Amino acid sequence: MVSSKLSAPPASAAAPGTESRRKAWSLTALLVVLYVVNYGDKAAFGIIAQSLKDELDISASQIGLVGSLFFFAFTVGGFFAGALNKWLSLRTVLIVLAIVWAFAMLPMVFAATFGVLVVSRMLLGFAEGPSSALIHTATYSWHTPAKRGFPGALLASAASISKIALAPLLAYFSVTFGWRSALITMAVLGVVWCFFWTRHWEVGPYIPAKATKNSVDPDEEPRVPWRRILLTRTFISGAFLVASIYALVTVVLTWLPSYFEVGLGYSRLQSGSMLAIPSVAGLVSLIGGTLLSDRLLAKGWSSRLVRIVAPSICVVLGGGILFFLPSISSSPGAVAIVSIGYGVGVVVLPLCNAAISEICPPRQTAGTLGIFLALMAIGGLIGPYVTGLIVDAAATPGLGYATAFQTLGLASALGAVLTLIFADPDRDKDLVRGRAPQRY
Template identity: 35%
Template sequence: MASHSSAPPTGLLGNEVTAPPPYNRVRAWIVTAMIVTFMVVNFADKAVLGLAAVPIMDELHISHRTYGLISSSFFLLFSLSGLVVGFVSSRVTSRTLLFIMTLTWTVAQLPVLVVAAVPTLIAGRVLLGAAEGPAASMSMHALYKWFPPHRRGLPSALQIGGAALGTLVSAPVLTWLITDHGWRSAYVALAVASAVWALIWWSVGHDGPFDDVRAVRAGKRGRRNPQAAAAPRVPYRRLLLTGTVLGSISSAFGASWALSLSQAWLPSYLRTELGMTPASAATTISAIAAFSLVLLLTVSPLMDVLKARGVTSRWSSGAAQGIAVCTAGCAMAAFPFMDATVPRQLLIGLAFGTGAVAVPLHYMTVAEIVPTAQRGAVFGIVAASGTLPGLVAPSLTGHLIDAADTTASGYPTAFLISALVMLLTGLLAVARIRPERDAERLAAAGITGR
């Protein structure tokens, strides 16, 4: 091979820029389809307890506070497992991680089928939360192994869109199962769906070429791989304290607050406070999910277009996620006091559907400043921090409802607190997310890590 007299170019973090690995379009989109389906099952698992809340509370004679604790128990190990698996992802393939997760989802549905009681409901939700904590971040990490950075907008939107699609599909299907065949039948259906997905994934879900872990392993076996050259490692403390990562965690926190509230309490609120039938409540939840899906499939690819036209990431994806959370917070504060049916439903859609935009965008902004070899771990940390509201929001809401004179006065208080949290976190995201600035600062500091 001919030698070059000039030094190789370097990237923002000081690593050598090498020839990109080959992009396999067909395989990349097969994996994308599998990961979208993975997210559909993932969010159907999350939604089932909320959809079955009324019959479960009636059958087991449990209070709003107890139900809130059951719902929050899902997040007891959720953030911790997301953090731990994030670091494990640098040593274990995404294929193996996602396979183990989905098999665990199957097992987690079984306790309540054996004995329907509060302890078994909690046990199943804790195990399910532990297995689903890393799901969003690790499936995004697996997806990024198949796409170069400039092609990640649409796949990212589709991955998160799988969450909205999961709610869109599961709300009517699971409601039908719950209404016509009992709430246990929904748990059986989800256990089967998880097991089937795991078996298919083991056959097709291999890791892609844009993977520093694979590159390093290849180097250890004596094969030359361009990705293995001079990949920097930045101290995690320095990465996590950048404004971009802190702002991204903040936007995810606000979006997660609305999401956990929606999954735990929105079905019950629609039925008991707005007088909807189970079918009407399911239709409303599906409509909100459809709205989120449209936003996700529109906004994330638009961010790629804006970046291609020279708009900085601070404004194209950073400000966008903060504004989305703020918009949802304003709607959250308004809809409990709206009497007109149509405006109230529109505000409910904005409150619980708009924040979803922040989820793919916060991964995209974080990915811009994090070395690829550390991306899985940082994604795990960001996901663990951003999803902490799941521990608080459902149980706090149950406590507020039981403590109020009537449920009709308890719900508005919970929604106002949620609105305040979302407004504060959204504003923080707008102010702090600056990927270009933070990447330049890391490069200027000459950080290589150890």
Template identity: 30%
Template sequence: MRSAGPKERPALAAHAPGAWPTARLLLLFMVVNFADKAVLGLAGPEIMKELGLNRQEFGSAQAAFYALFSLSAIGVSLLTRRIRSTVLLLAMALAWSAAQLPMLWPAAGFGVLIATRVLLGAAEGPAAPVAAHHLYGWFPQRDRTLPTAVLLVGAAAGVALAAPALTWVIAAWGWRWAFGAVELAGLAWALVWALRAREGPLAPQVADPAGRVAYDTGPALGRILTAPSVLAAGFACFAVYWQISAQLTWVPDYLHTALGWSSGATGLAVALGSLANAAVLLTHGLLARRPTAGRTRPRLLPEGSGAGLLMLGAAAAVAVFVAGPPWLKVPMMCGPMALAAPMMTVGQTACARIAPAHRRGAVLGTVVGLSSVGAVISPLVLGRIVDGAGEAVAGYERAWLLTAALLALSGTLAAVFLRPERDAHRLGTPVEQGSQPYRA
């Protein structure tokens, strides 16, 4: 006898046993994930000095992380129909931990650095979409905004914790041991996950070898991915990925090289900026939770707020890198410049609303895979702009004007086209538990 589909299962409250403990474990998962990403930027000046790299070559090393990131995000997310997300998440953590090991070898040079970043990106590409897919097996639609924000806080917390900790490791033990530190953190998380992880009551069924599931209904994958809301969310997330990658790669160099800050002050500034991202994500999640959990439609939908915050983030980027005096830079990085971050929460929850549960992992993975191309392009483009300017400060001004324009454009498109309830109704996506029926 086939097991019941999601509509036949009992309703799940956000405080159900196992829901928030799972969210906390996945928060730590994202902390380690983004510590892995941040280590290269934090160790950048030492790596460039020891290996004799210019900024464009160093940007190539950062971009190498994303060489297979998108393909892996899409490919592994498609496996969520056949393999439990608990297994996929464990395999990812083990793989990205192993990818750090070669950099501990004293003779490892630029070629090994490139190879390990490619392998690391392939292991980490599906992390966010598969983690979100697993999380949504515990929380119904109306309660997903806050746990999604908590999940994404791990990205900011990973950088915030990594910046001072890895800066200390680099100063005390050398930059190679920074890679060893994040490897050990990944292995520790994998051990805890292997002992405690389980699927949520709202998790979709896994297909049999023939690809059949008991409730294979709803719109086709191609129709979902071409819905206006999904396209708008994807482009907005492209802009946010661009900004995140630019910050991880070039803000430490900008503060240290262009402005002459010490390594300690640079690490502290990066940590404060990341904590600001975490605070903004949590505040947005808490504010969005009340209207989305109510019985009436909110006056300001979360997707509308995300679009507006993107445009405010664009204005802040101009103030930090172009128009602002030196004393204003850290306050702006620790406040208005973090306002683009909630678009990641908005984009994921919007795409999850349009996709039926059994297609959710594939949709989230495809959107993340394609939008993360922004993180591939950003280090290369901005590195070339800075190197081509002749003078670092002028180069960074031009680079961040381009970033601000991209954020503003994506925010405008999101404000016009991001309407997940309308698109879900048009496509005939089944209404999940906890969702409010669409009213035009």
């Protein structure tokens, strides 16, 4: 029995189509947990924002500036995803990044000043920047291109899972034991994840982290000049769209508990816990939309229709719903508008990522997604700070937050219209590989 076990090839050496699907989904789940921790780090800042504002005596625009500086560092870090994937194995690079996240939580626990807050959040952002592309690459290594919508949705749903599972816990700890307890909790969770990662991770057969004799033959998908990928209309219009949606996601993470507390009148504990409400809508949208998209692709529907047209229409609808937020006077009604507008639009994130992964050769997936997700993070650079400025300038905080969400809805709807006009993964996949595009 021992000899048979030792002689069996590792899962990562299996030919595509022969790998263990149980192993594939188990490791996908492990990566989703890492992404949940990743978003928990972001959500923790939103939950303790008002406590920091009170203790450090800072303004809403300063809180927004810290949020945007985090995403500035996040954007810069994202451009290193391809290089890190080339220099280090996925096993090594993700454990290093996760440890940095954990320790980046701690400076504010021991020295709470505005300067320390800025530096610790920027360190966290820089370390989290490459992780999005690397986590997607690791996940995609276990799934064929035609079936990446649902795994991608599980990753995208990590933001919702974090706000549903972690936000109420962090809010309770923050109110009961002080805001520092939320940061300590996230640091501990990051270290615990590293233990499971080192014991169980294996790379899958579809996007090898490094070339080996058992990898997919790179000659079948030769590398192409980066400009050929990055200048496609799918990449450019898709980047604008996901940046506008990500601005909404980051404003929800940074500001939604504050909106519920000072804008709608809920208590601090209620506001932190209610961060889960939009996430439920987002989770339903993500899981349902991507399951349907993968099924339609399997039936022969075009990638443009499934991964571009349908989710872009959802974004237009979500933006239209958010447009009415300033005119809603009821607090429960405002919560419902934000939740539905947010939930309808976020389905575009995993589907657009999957579409981008289609147009590039497998060995350039990490680099392509790293650049794409770094450009996406520009939305996070802009959204929180602009929201803080709008709130400081508004007649009331509630009106300021509502106006900010309305503006974000309009921006995302515009991005969706541009993507509807210009994006076509099937066409651009042919162009990237130097083939004449077919008529789809």
